[in-house]
Structures are given as structure tokens and as C-alpha cells.
Amino acid sequence: MEESVQVIRIEPSKGWVALQLKELWAYRELLYFLIWRDVKVRYKQTALGAAWAIIQPVFTMIVFSLFFGRLAKIPSDGIPYPIFAYAALVPWTFFSQGLGQAANSLVGSSNLLKKVYFPRLSVPIASVLSGLIDFLIAFIVLLGMMLYYGIHPTLNVIWLPFLLLLTVITSLGVSLWLSALNVHFRDVRHVLPFLTQFWLFATPIAYPSSLLSESWRTLYSINPMVGVVEGFRWALLGVETAPGPMLIVSSLVALALLVGGVFYFRRLEKTFADVL
Amino acid sequence: MGDIAIRVEEIGKLYRIGKREKYKTLRDTLASAFTAPFRNAGKLLRGEWADPGESDPTIWALKDISFEVQRGEVIGVIGGNGAGKSTLLKILSRITEPTTGFAEIHGQVASLLEVGTGFHPELTGRENIFLNGAILGMKRAEIERKFDEIVAFSEVERFIDTTVKHYSSGMYLRLAFAVAAHLEPEILIVDEVLAVGDAAFQRKCLGKMGDVAKEGRTVFFVSHNMAAISSLCTRALLLDSGRLKVSDTPQSVIEEYLSKTRKDAGVPLSERKDRKGGGKVRFTNASVLNNRGEVVESVVSGQDISISLAYEIPSSEKIDNAIVQIKFAGGLGQQLFACLSRTSSRESIELVPGARLYCNIPRLPLAPGLYTYSIWCKVAGRLEDLVSEAGMLSVSEGDYFGTGIFPARTVGDFLVAHTWSTR
Numbered sequence: 075m076e077e078s079v080q081v082i083r084i085e086p087s088k089g090w091v092a093l094q095l096k097e098l099w100a101y102r103e104l105l106y107f108l109i110w111r112d113v114k115v116r117y118k119q120t121a122l123g124a125a126w127a128i129i130q131p132v133f134t135m136i137v138f139s140l141f142f143g144r145l146a147k148i149p150s151d152g153i154p155y156p157i158f159a160y161a162a163l164v165p166w167t168f169f170s171q172g173l174g175q176a177a178n179s180l181v182g183s184s185n186l187l188k189k190v191y192f193p194r195l196s197v198p199i200a201s202v203l204s205g206l207i208d209f210l211i212a213f214i215v216l217l218g219m220m221l222y223y224g225i226h227p228t229l230n231v232i233w234l235p236f237l238l239l240l241t242v243i244t245s246l247g248v249s250l251w252l253s254a255l256n257v258h259f260r261d262v263r264h265v266l267p268f269l270t271q272f273w274l275f276a277t278p279i280a281y282p283s284s285l286l287s288e289s290w291r292t293l294y295s296i297n298p299m300v301g302v303v304e305g306f307r308w309a310l311l312g313v314e315t316a317p318g319p320m321l322i323v324s325s326l327v328a329l330a331l332l333v334g335g336v337f338y339f340r341r342l343e344k345t346f347a348d349v350l
Numbered sequence: 351m352g353d354i355a356i357r358v359e360e361i362g363k364l365y366r367i368g369k370r371e372k373y374k375t376l377r378d379t380l381a382s383a384f385t386a387p388f389r390n391a392g393k394l395l396r397g398e399w400a401d402p403g404e405s406d407p408t409i410w411a412l413k414d415i416s417f418e419v420q421r422g423e424v425i426g427v428i429g430g431n432g433a434g435k436s437t438l439l440k441i442l443s444r445i446t447e448p449t450t451g452f453a454e455i456h457g458q459v460a461s462l463l464e465v466g467t468g469f470h471p472e473l474t475g476r477e478n479i480f481l482n483g484a485i486l487g488m489k490r491a492e493i494e495r496k497f498d499e500i501v502a503f504s505e506v507e508r509f510i511d512t513t514v515k516h517y518s519s520g521m522y523l524r525l526a527f528a529v530a531a532h533l534e535p536e537i538l539i540v541d542e543v544l545a546v547g548d549a550a551f552q553r554k555c556l557g558k559m560g561d562v563a564k565e566g567r568t569v570f571f572v573s574h575n576m577a578a579i580s581s582l583c584t585r586a587l588l589l590d591s592g593r594l595k596v597s598d599t600p601q602s603v604i605e606e607y608l609s610k611t612r613k614d615a616g617v618p619l620s621e622r623k624d625r626k627g628g629g630k631v632r633f634t635n636a637s638v639l640n641n642r643g644e645v646v647e648s649v650v651s652g653q654d655i656s657i658s659l660a661y662e663i664p665s666s667e668k669i670d671n672a673i674v675q676i677k678f679a680g681g682l683g684q685q686l687f688a689c690l691s692r693t694s695s696r697e698s699i700e701l702v703p704g705a706r707l708y709c710n711i712p713r714l715p716l717a718p719g720l721y722t723y724s725i726w727c728k729v730a731g732r733l734e735d736l737v738s739e740a741g742m743l744s745v746s747e748g749d750y751f752g753t754g755i756f757p758a759r760t761v762g763d764f765l766v767a768h769t770w771s772t773r
């Protein structure tokens with residue numbers, strides 16, 4: 075006889091809705107195709123293609139090295155300033171690009187959202203994850219710079235996957251909030267550059283967090299990008315600043331942002347198709 | 351068999367409407383958060399501003415809709431503009447949530463509210479097949495398996511590795527439809543996808559829908575194409591202003607719909623409030639006359655017909671420099687043609703209190719179907735009256751070419767006189 079048929083129940087959702095992560099998983103191929111599309115289109119459209127992934131962090135590094143390193147003589151934990159800044163700019167660029175792409179992702183896919191059902195979470199997730207290719211390219215440049223400066227990574231480099239995961243979680247967490255809000259408040263897009271700018275300077279990219287005392291540092295890492303950035307420097311460049319407590323605080327905040335973001339997104343999700 | 355495929359219980363959908371922007375600015379919301387900080391910040395966090403509040407004007411796009419669909423049935427949904435058809439499909443496709451009630455879908459479902467959703471102009475045909483297939487819910491392995499078939503069906507083999515922005519609209523549609531046509535769900539939900547493309551394309555779509563129906567799948571579709579409804583469906587539903595009016599055989603539902611629209615069109619023009627213009631002239635009645643000058647509900651392709659307009663002139667003075675236009679649109683609202691007095695006659699139109707104005711159309715070149723017309727009148731260049739969808743023109747099959755052969759129903763909106771010759 076027939077296998078039991080799947081039954082889909084469609085009804086108004088009340089309050090905080092279930093996350094349906096299982097369904098997200100069931101749609102993982104779509105997620106893959108959305109990422110693939112984003113990457114493909116981005117590299118097809120911009121004349122500079124892959125170079126674009128490097129230009130942004132490298133130029134920022136140059137500017138920072140000139141102004142903060144040379145002129146302002148900001149300390150850099152005993153490491154050449156350019157690589158000190160660049161090691162932070164690599165995860166930072168992934169983070170800020172992710173926000174930029176994801177915040178507008180739902181509005182940009184409005185046609186899709188109005189015509190097809192699929193887990194809406196896939197849209198901002200795909201936007202954030204598609205930045206991983208750019209990250210990889212920028213990261214290879216970082217490896218090149220390490221060779222040039224003769225910096226050998228410490229054993230701590232095994233933490234790198236975890237640090238990358240933390241970056242993704244942070245970026246995704248913030249992106250979910252922003253993308254959902256942007257559906258209802260179209261000026262989120264205008265707030266975003268300001269937010270990223272502010273966040274950039276609230277993160278120890280141009281300067282080391284060792285300017286602060288240990289306990290202040292821990293408080294400081296409520297900004298999860300602090301843990302990410304210092305973690306990267308610690309794992310790759312062997313910076314002394316022990317990131318232990320910072321990483322714990324940052325990870326907790328990042329997780330909270332993500333979990334909160336997913337719930338918030340799911341809560342607003344039902345209104346997307348009506349408002350877009 | 352006899353199993354249930356779709357069950358809908360008292361579904362209702364409330365939309366927020368009104369002049370208010372659909373989306374607000376964060377700035378304003380934050381500003382108001384300062385005036386009533388706790389309540390508003392809480393609202394922002396709980397996402398409540400997004401729910402229709404009491405202060406907003408709302409509309410029930412659907413109200414108390416209940417019905418069941420058995421497995422293997424082919425259901426057509428009919429209704430005028432704004433009846434709630436799309437909303438119903440969107441709810442059944444899980445794109446939007448109902449406000450009240452619930453629905454159950456038993457079995458694997460695919461919905462097709464548009465062909466080519468998610469197609470990206472910068473990607474090639476091949477890439478779009480995979481992307482679109484995934485968006486419609488196909489597994490990658492399934493797309494790979496069907497890939498050759500899809501390409502063959504789309505007839506764009508030669509351009510499969512060209513980016514689709516270089517495709518003609520016909521190629522684009524064929525490719526998009528080819529992907530959709532290879533979905534194999536147990537239940538298929540389809541919106542008016544047949545409304546796009548040329549006649550050949552539409553025939554292909556209809557043919558495919560017919561095949562799907564014959565395979566014993568459940569199909570639920572919206573169409574303005576009465577011929578398609580009556581030939582494909584086992585049952586039809588009529589929606590009107592968000593309510594389910596009738597659920598019966600396609601034939602009787604179509605008749606009900608047509609008679610209702612005729613009645614609507616018969617709402618005295620004089621009582622229509624949704625008009626524009628200065629009001630020196632007001633149309634009070636519009637009716638369709640056949641070739642014998644009788645007021646009729648339906649005319650025949652190829653017949654000489656007239657539209658008869660009654661009007662009032664509040665000032666009771668003769669107007670001798672009027673321009674009048676009657677503009678015809680198809681059942682889907684597509685503009686067809688206009689009869690504009692300024693171009694068809696060198697003289698201005700003279701409007702005399704108490705008289706009627708006739709627009710005579712010899713040998714009506716419209717294919718069978720349902721059409722609407724809008725009228726306006728300008729006096730000395732100023733718009734005095736405009737009524738959209740002032741009336742309805744129902745055209746049935748007729749011997750347009752004088753050959754005794756009635757033109758088929760699915761070849762577009764117009765019939766054009768022509769001859770053939772060989773040299």
C-alpha cells in the first residue's frame with residue numbers, strides 16, 4: 075500500500091514560533107544553490123571579480139598603516155602594523171560585507187518570497203555564507219603576508235576553524251535582526267553604513283585591545299567582534315594577549331545574538347510576504 | 351481513492367490597507383518609542399507593529415472559506431479582480447499565513463504562482479534550470495536526471511549555455527515553463543501562468559496541465575480562461591469579495607460567474623461613485639446592442655454591435671465639443687483597443703440632454719471571452735467623466751470569417767480578417 079502521506083498543516087502562528095530547523099536542513103540544497111548563485115553573480119558582474127575581495131581589506135590596511143601606524147604611532151603588540159591590521163581586517167571584512175549583503179537580502183528577493191515557499195532563513199544565511207569565498211581569498215593574502223614578514227603561526231592555529239565559526243555566527247546573528255527589520259523599516263539600509271563604521275572603531279582593528287586592562291578587556295568583548303579579531307591575531311600571529319576570557323564572553327554574546335536573531339526572524343517571517 | 355488532498359476550514363485573511371505606507375521608517379518608530387518608551391520598544395521587539403492594529407483600515411481578503419478537494423480532482427478557481435484568488439493560492443502555498451482557520455494539505459505539493467521565479471539574468475540557461483528547479487523544491491539529483499528532458503522540452507538547446515538576459519521573452523518563458531512542467535508533485539497549485547506568452551505557449555501550458563490532470567494528480571488552479579476551466583476541471587469554485595460563493599461543476603460555476611458579472615455591470619452607472627472628472631457630463635447607462643439594436647447580454651464574434659450610452663448633463667445645456675472614448679480590456683485587464691471619437695471622426699461629438707450616444711462597431715473582431723470597457727468624456731479638453739469598467743462585453747463563438755467554421759477559443763483576443771493566395 076501507500077506510504078503514509080505527509081500532511082502539511084497551515085494555520086495562523088501565535089507568538090513565538092518554532093524554529094523549524096529540520097525544515098531548513100531539508101532545504102539545504104536550495105541554500106547551496108542560493109549561495110552558489112550569489113557567488114557566481116558577484117564574480118560575473120564585477121569586472122574586477124576576485125580582486126575585489128582583496129582590494130577592500132588591503133586598501134583599508136594601507137590607509138590604517140599610514141595614519142594609525144605611521145602617523146599616530148599606535149602600538150601593535152610588537153607585530154608589524156600592516157599585518158597586525160590586516161589579520162583583523164580579514165574577518166572584519168567578512169563580517170561587514172555579510173551585514174551589507176544580508177540586510178537587504180529579503181527585500182532584494184522579494185519576488186521570490188512572494189511566489190515560492192521555502193524556509194525564509196535561507197535567504198540571509200546564503201547572503202552571509204556566500205562571503206566565505208571572499209574571505210578565503212583575503213585569507214590567502216594574509217598567509218602571503220605572514221610569509222613575507224616571517225611570522226610563523228603558533229600551535230594555536232588549530233583554533234582557527236572555531237574562530238571562523240564565531241565570525242559566521244556573529245555576522246549571521248546581526249544579519250538576521252537587520253534583514254528582518256529591513257522588511258518593515260526601509261531606512262535600516264541607511265542606518266547600516268553608520269552602524270558598520272561605528273562598529274569598526276569599536277573593534278580593536280586599528281589598535282590593540284591590550285591598551286585596556288585585563289578586566290576592561292573582558293567587558294569590551296561584549297562586542298563579539300573583539301573576541302574574533304583578537305582570536306585571529308592570537309592564533310595566527312602569536313600575539314600575547316591571551317584571548318581566553320574574551321573569547322568566552324564574545325562567544326556567549328554571539329550565540330545570544332544568533333539565537334535571538336533566529337527567533338526574531340521567525341516571528342516576523344509570517345508578515346514578509348504581505349509587506350514586501 | 352476518495353482520499354482528501356486539500357482540506358480548508360474557515361480560512362480568513364485580514365490585510366492591512368489604506369493610505370499608510372506598507373512599511374514604516376525605523377526613525378519614526380524609534381521616535382515614537384521615546385514618547386511611549388516601554389510600550390513601543392516592547393512592540394518593536396515582539397514584532398507587534400507588524401500585525402494589523404485596530405487603528406489601521408483592514409480588509410478581509412478571504413473570509414470563512416471552507417472546502418475539500420479529493421485526490422485526483424482538478425479544481426478551477428474563478429472570481430473577479432480582488433476576489434481573493436491569489437490570496438487563497440498564497441495561503442495554500444504557505445507564502446502567507448491565514449489570519450483565521452486552517453488548511454491541511456495531504457501529500458507532496460508544489461506550487462507554481464509564476465513561471466521562472468528566481469531566474470537570474472546573469473546566469474546561463476543551464477544554471478537557471480538548476481537554480482529554478484531547486485527553488486521549486488526539486489532535488490539536485492532529480493534535476494540532473496531530468497535535465498535533458500527539460501532542455502528538449504524548452505526548445506532552447508542551442509542557447510543553453512548563454513546567459514538568459516540574451517534570451518527573447520519567448521525563449522525565457524519556454525525554458526522557465528519547461529522546468530516547472532517537470533515537477534512531479536501529488537498536488538499542484540497553479541496561478542494564472544497561462545496568461546503570459548503567445549498562443550502556442552499557452553496551448554503548450556494547457557496541454558501539459560491536461561496531462562498532469564490525466565495522470566491522476568490533484569490540481570488546483572486559478573484562471574480567467576473559461577475555456578480552460580471548463581475543459582480541464584472536474585469542479586470549480588467561485589470566489590466573490592473574499593467569500594466562497596459556489597462550488598459546483600465548471601459549467602454551472604462559469605454561468606454563475608458570468609451572470610454575476612453581468613449583473614455587476616448592470617449596476618446603474620449613475621450609481622457608480624468611483625468616477626473621475628468635472629461632472630459637466632455624467633454617463634448614466636451603458637449597454638450592448640446586437641445587430642438588430644436589441645439590448646443583449648452576450649454578442650457573437652463577427653456581429654455588428656453597438657455600445658449605447660445614456661448620459662445626463664446637469665446644466666441641461668447642449669454640449670457640442672465633446673470627445674468620447676470607449677476602451678476595451680480583456681478578462682485579465684489587458685488593454686485591447688479603444689474607440690476614440692477624435693480619431694474616428696473629424697467632427698466633435700454633440701451631446702444633447704435626453705439623447706443617447708452610440709458607438710457602432712461593425713463585424714466585432716473579438717474572440718469569444720469576457721471583456722470590459724471603460725468610458726470617458728472630455729469637453730473642451732477637460733476630463734468631465736471617467737468610469738473604469740463601466741460595462742461588460744460577453745462575446746460568444748461566432749462565424750467571424752463567414753466560413754461556417756467557428757474560430758477556436760485559445761488563439762488570443764482578436765480575430766483578423768484575412769485571405770490566402772498562392773502565386
Ligand SMILES: Nc1ncnc2c1ncn2[C@@H]1O[C@H](COP(=O)(O)OP(=O)(O)O)[C@@H](O)[C@H]1O
Nearest residue numbers: 348365366367411430431432433434435436437
Ligand atoms: N499584500 C497585501 N496587502 C494588502 N492588501 C492586499 C494584499 N494582497 C492582496 N490584498 C487585497 O486583498 C484582496 C484580494 O486580493 P487578491 O487575492 O489578489 O484577489 P484576486 O487574486 O482574486 O484578484 C484585494 O482587495 C487586495 O487589494
